[in-house]
Amino acid sequence: MSLEALVAILAMAAVTFAIRAGGFLLASRLPSTGFVASWMKHLPGAVLAALVAPAILAGGMAEAIAAAATAVIYIVSRNLFAAMAGGVLAVYLARLALGG
Numbered sequence: 249m250s251l252e253a254l255v256a257i258l259a260m261a262a263v264t265f266a267i268r269a270g271g272f273l274l275a276s277r278l279p280s281t282g283f284v285a286s287w288m289k290h291l292p293g294a295v296l297a298a299l300v301a302p303a304i305l306a307g308g309m310a311e312a313i314a315a316a317a318t319a320v321i322y323i324v325s326r327n328l329f330a331a332m333a334g335g336v337l338a339v340y341l342a343r344l345a346l347g348g
Contacts, residue, residue: 314339
C-alpha cells in the first residue's frame, strides 16, 4: 500500500470520527420541546419519503405494488424489518408475475 493511500484512509477515518463526535456533542444542545424538536422528530421520515418517492414514481407497476405491500405490512406489524423483507419479496414476485 502506498503512503498516499494510507494517508487518505487515515484522513477519511479522522473526518468520519469528527463528524460523528460533532453530532454527538451537538445533540445535547438541541431543544427537547417546541417546534424545532417536533421538526427534528419528523425529519427522518421526510428524508426517507424524499428518497423513496422518486423511485416509486419512476418505477413501474411492480414497484408500486411493492411499495403498497411494504406500507400494509408495516401498518399491520409495526415491524420495520418485516416491512423491508416483505417489500423486497413483493417487488421480486411482482416482477416475476409482470414479466419485468
